Amino acid sequence: MRHLIPAWIRIPVIFLIIVSIAEYFIGTGEQYAFIEQPLILVIYLVALLFLISAEIILAAIENIMFKTLNAEAQDRYMRARQERLDRLSLKNWFSQMTYSQPEERDLELDHNYDGIKELDNKLPPWWLYTFYATIIFGFGYMAYYHILGGDTQEMEFRNEMAAAALAVEEFRKNNPDLINADNVTLLTDEAQIDKGRSLYQVSCMACHAVDGGGGIGPNLTDDHWIMGGGIKNIYQVISEGGRAGKGMIAWKTALNPLEIQQISSYIVSLQGTVPAAPKDPEGDIWAGE
Numbered sequence: 001m002r003h004l005i006p007a008w009i010r011i012p013v014i015f016l017i018i019v020s021i022a023e024y025f026i027g028t029g030e031q032y033a034f035i036e037q038p039l040i041l042v043i044y045l046v047a048l049l050f051l052i053s054a055e056i057i058l059a060a061i062e063n064i065m066f067k068t069l070n071a072e073a074q075d076r077y078m079r080a081r082q083e084r085l086d087r088l089s090l091k092n093w094f095s096q097m098t099y100s101q102p103e104e105r106d107l108e109l110d111h112n113y114d115g116i117k118e119l120d121n122k123l124p125p126w127w128l129y130t131f132y133a134t135i136i137f138g139f140g141y142m143a144y145y146h147i148l149g150g151d152t153q154e155m156e157f158r159n160e161m162a163a164a165a166l167a168v169e170e171f172r173k174n175n176p177d178l179i180n181a182d183n184v185t186l187l188t189d190e191a192q193i194d195k196g197r198s199l200y201q202v203s204c205m206a207c208h209a210v211d212g213g214g215g216i217g218p219n220l221t222d223d224h225w226i227m228g229g230g231i232k233n234i235y236q237v238i239s240e241g242g243r244a245g246k247g248m249i250a251w252k253t254a255l256n257p258l259e260i261q262q263i264s265s266y267i268v269s270l271q272g273t274v275p276a277a278p279k280d281p282e283g284d285i286w287a288g289e
Contacts, residue, residue, distance in 0.1 A: 007059075011051050018047055097126040179257035181236040187265035196266030199259055203251065204267075212267065213275025217248065218282045221270045229271075229286030234264040 005013075026033040026040065034041040069077060144150040151159065171178070187193065201210065207217035218226060227237050227247075238260050241250035251260065 007055050011048075011055060014051055015044075015048050019044060097124065097129075179235075179261050181232050181239065184231055184235045184257075184261050184264065186231040186268060187261060192262055193266050193269055195259075196262035196264070196269075199255070199263050200266050203255065204263065207248070209275060209277070209279075211275040212270040212273065213277050214279030219275070219279040220267050221273050221275050221278065222281050223271075223285045224281035224283045225286040226283035231264055231268055234267055235260055238263060 022040070022044075023033050026037075034044060066074060066077065145152065187196070200208075204217075207215055208220050209215050212220035214220065218224075223229075225233070227233060227242060237248065238255075239250065239252045239257075242248040255263070
């Protein structure tokens with residue numbers, strides 16, 4: 001086999017196998033072992049130099065031994081080597097796996113029923129080996145899923161979806177600007193409500209009054225809502241605007257998602273308060289989410 005694969009292929013393959021085995025047993029899984037421990041990198045380089053040296057030494061020994069043979073022995077050695085190369089070559093292997101069928105007359109058996117002849121037609125080896133592989137795979141599949149209780153596709157899907165949901169939740173916590181009407185949550189922290197109050201006084205007070213009692217815009221303290229109450233609907237209206245032509249403008253270009261969430265949470269906190277001059281109710285009673 002040594003003469004079938006060139007050294008420039010054989011050495012890297014063996015080296016990668018050595019490194020893979022070492023990383024499997026030494027590595028932590030989060031970082032390569034040779035990065036955490038630089039000494040291992042030195043060991044890898046020594047192993048690579050050893051492989052190269054071994055290849056050079058074996059080639060030199062083989063050459064010296066060949067030269068010690070007489071002409072007849074050298075000829076026998078070269079013929080034996082060539083026969084071995086031909087026997088193990090990819091061309092020969094491919095020919096064996098896809099051998100051509102003999103003529104039909106050479107495949108006929110001694111069975112003849114009303115002119116119907118039976119042939120001894122063998123399947124190609126590649127087809128048989130593939131079939132044997134499926135049998136082995138079938139036993140492994142049965143053992144893993146029906147005996148050892150391996151995860152089915154549905155279980156794997158549920159596990160992956162649960163892991164993805166946790167990752168998305170963590171990502172949203174670390175990236176508050178990704179808040180939208182679908183995932184916005186009600187803020188109850190007093191500091192967040194105070195920020196919402198400050199933003200309300202700058203952006204909303206002119207139309208809804210300082211206490212939320214309403215003016216140009218509707219009363220924000222009663223149970224009536226034109227486009228629905230609750231944190232999600234309020235966020236949607238502030239972000240995208242109210243009714244076309246006569247509603248509030250969209251504030252998403254002036255306020256970031258977190259600021260809209262803070263204002264929305266402050267507006268929810270106004271529910272049940274008594275403004276100084278409340279505007280008449282508009283819209284329908286909001287029963288809650």
